[in-house]
Amino acid sequence: xxxxxxxxxxxxxxxxxxxxxxxxxxxxxxxxxxxxxxxxxxxxxxxxxxxxxxxxxxxxxxxxxxxxxxxxxxxxxxxxxxxxxxxxxxxxxxxxxxxxxxxxxxxxxxxxxxxxxxxxxxxxxxxxxxxxxxxxxxxxxxxxxxxxxxxxxxxxxxxxxxxxxxxxxxxxxxxxxxxxxxxxxxxxxxxxxxxxxxxxxxxxxxxxxxxxxxxxxxxxxxxxxxxxxxxxxxxxxxxxxxxxxxxxxxxxxxxxxxxxxxxxxxxxxxxxxxxxxxxxxxxxxxxxxxxxxxxxxxxxxxxxxxxxxxxxxxxxxxxxxxxxxxxxxxxxxxxxxxxxxxxxxxxxxxxxxxxxxxxxxxxxxxxxxx
Ligand code: ATP
Numbered sequence: 001x002x003x004x005x006x007x008x009x010x011x012x013x014x015x016x017x018x019x020x021x022x023x024x025x026x027x028x029x030x031x032x033x034x035x036x037x038x039x040x041x042x043x044x045x046x047x048x049x050x051x052x053x054x055x056x057x058x059x060x061x062x063x064x065x066x067x068x069x070x071x072x073x074x075x076x077x078x079x080x081x082x083x084x085x086x087x088x089x090x091x092x093x094x095x096x097x098x099x100x101x102x103x104x105x106x107x108x109x110x111x112x113x114x115x116x117x118x119x120x121x122x123x124x125x126x127x128x129x130x131x132x133x134x135x136x137x138x139x140x141x142x143x144x145x146x147x148x149x150x151x152x153x154x155x156x157x158x159x160x161x162x163x164x165x166x167x168x169x170x171x172x173x174x175x176x177x178x179x180x181x182x183x184x185x186x187x188x189x190x191x192x193x194x195x196x197x198x199x200x201x202x203x204x205x206x207x208x209x210x211x212x213x214x215x216x217x218x219x220x221x222x223x224x225x226x227x228x229x230x231x232x233x234x235x236x237x238x239x240x241x242x243x244x245x246x247x248x249x250x251x252x253x254x255x256x257x258x259x260x261x262x263x264x265x266x267x268x269x270x271x272x273x274x275x276x277x278x279x280x281x282x283x284x285x286x287x288x289x290x291x292x293x294x295x296x297x298x299x300x301x302x303x304x305x306x307x308x309x310x311x312x313x314x315x316x317x318x319x320x321x322x323x324x325x326x327x328x329x330x331x332x333x334x335x336x337x338x339x340x341x342x343x344x345x346x347x348x349x350x351x352x353x354x355x356x357x358x359x360x361x362x363x364x365x366x367x368x369x370x
Contacts, residue, residue, distance in 0.1 A: 002187045003063040003154045004029045005050065008369075011058030012045050012211070019045050020211040023059070024369040027189060028203075032181050034190045036198040037208035038234070043191040045211075047157050050189065051078055063154060076155070079148030079186075083160040087132050087144050093119065094128040096143050100151040118146040121180060138169045142176065149184060156181075156188040162197065174200045195235050199223065204367070207231050216367040224348070225364045229356030232280040239322040243279045245351065245360075247272060254279065254351065257318050260296045262346055271353075271360035278352045283325040285348040288312060288340055290333060295341035298322075300334060314340060 005027040012020035019042045027033040035043040048054040050061060052073030061068050068076055080086075087096045098115040106114070119125040122142040124135075132140050141161055148156060161177070162170045178201050181188055192198050198205050199219040206216045207230070215227035226232040229240065244255045245264075252272060253261040256279065289295060298314040301321065305328060312324045312334065324342070326332070334340060351360050 001152075001154055002029050002185060005155065005187060005189070006062040007050075007059065008062075009059040010046070010049065010056065010061065012042065012049060012054065013057045018211070023211065023213060025206060025213060025216060026367075026369065027187060029187055030185045032178070032188045032190065032201060032203045034192060034198045034202040034205045035208060036192055036195060036205050036234075039193055041208045042211040043193075043208060044159055047159055047189060047191050050155070051080060051157055052076055077151075077153050079151060079153035079156045081141070081144045081148050081156070081158045081161045083163045087140060087147060089132055092129050092131055093124055093135070093143050096132070097124075097146045097150055099147060104151065114150050118150040121149070121183065122146045122176070136169075137165045138173055138176075141165065141173060145177070145180065149180070149186070153186065156186050158188065158190045160192055161190075162192075163194075170197070171200075177201055199235070206368075207234060209234075213368050217365050221365040225359060225361065226280070226350060227359055227364055227366045227368070229278055229280070229352050232350055232352070236282060237323065238280045238282050239320075241279045241281065241318070241320055241322070242354075243277055243351075245273075245275050245277045247274050254349070256344075257296055257316060262344060262349070264346065264349070264351070266347075266362045267351070268360055268362055276354040277360070278354060278356050280350040280352065281322070281344055282348065283311070283323045285345045286322070286324045286326075287343040287345065288314070288324055288326050288334060289343070290338065290340060292339065293341040295343045298340050298342055300336055300338045300340055303334065303336065312340075314342065316342075 008024050010020055010023045037043055045054060049056050056069050094115055097119055098111050101111045101114060119128055122145050124139055124142050127135055162173050165173060174197060202219055204216060204218055205222055207214045209230050215222055215231045223235050226235060232238050246253045246255055252264045252267050254264050255261050298316050300312055301315050302313040304311045309325050310328045313321055314324055315321050353360060
């Protein structure tokens with residue numbers, strides 16, 4: 001049985017250091033939920049609190065209606081997968097997968113049947129009698145996944161399971177993990193500091209910084225309408241610019257440089273006032289023109305051809321340098337030192353308060369709980 005997980009006002013301290021001051025979140029039954037944030041922000045700490053390996057200094061942790069704060073870790077019915085595989089080196093693949101079932105004293109026929117089923121699910125059945133050191137990293141991680149899932153846990157916890165694998169395998173294993181999750185439909189909490197991995201596998205992502213959740217949402221929403229400047233910078237690449245929002249005749253204009261105003265719709269009514277703002281524009285959201293077309297003037301300082309796309313660095317009259325990505329084209333002659341004009345895909349711009357704490361546009365979907 002899969003469960004929903006409800007965390008209310010969690011607090012974690014190590015000695016005098018408060019790592020998590022007050023964290024609440026809800027994970028739906030069967031959901032693939034990812035904790036994403038920079039190193040040291042408290043992702044593993046939170047995961048270990050859920051698993052029962054860390055003490056809980058405050059708050060309530062529930063699996064469905066059951067409060068688990070004081071429940072023995074062995075009774076929480078959790079499957080875990082770590083970055084270092086944590087499979088037994090001296091046992092064959094089959095014996096590794098069967099391990100949890102033997103511990104739970106399942107009858108032999110059931111152990112044999114389930115072990116076979118789960119080895120097949122993760123495609124390691126052909127290596128059933130090998131020991132782990134004769135498997136690749138990706139295959140070992142599949143064994144770890146089968147071993148975690150075979151006991152029918154209520155919750156699957158995964159802590160950076162792909163970070164020991166090489167780049168190509170990491171991408172391949174994202175697909176494997178996603179497929180297995182959709183086959184077994186178990187509530188999953190996944191920890192990573194890799195934002196691209198998080199976007200690829202998750203139903204929803206919680207972006208964390210310094211023990212505090214910044215934004216919870218679907219990958220697309222978090223990318224396109226980040227809740228604050230931290231999230232905009234952490235998810236994907238972006239150009240952050242200081243700008244001014246001006247009101248004229250009840251309309252809002254974003255002044256990116258002298259003489260370059262963009263009329264903006266979709267600003268939250270309570271934020272419709274003249275103010276300094278921070279603006280996030282992703283590299284692919286500029287449109288670059290050769291020569292002096294209408295737009296924001298700039299000078300190319302560098303460019304790199306990467307096949308499908310070309311990356312440009314462009315110096316603006318404000319002194320800011322922005323990164324721009326355009327689809328490569330034989331027609332384009334844009335090179336170093338050239339004068340260019342920039343247009344911006346206005347519906348893609350994000351505007352934040354001057355302190356960066358809040359996106360002032362409508363359309364931010366944030367499931368963060370207080
Ligand atoms: P990473 O991606 O590097 O694993 P993380 O977000 O998972 O980072 P945590 O491992 O949860 O971060 O650590 C959060 C903070 O808690 C860090 O400052 C870390 O030093 C501290 N910390 C973790 N475990 C302990 C411990 N047992 N005793 C004292 N401090 C700890």
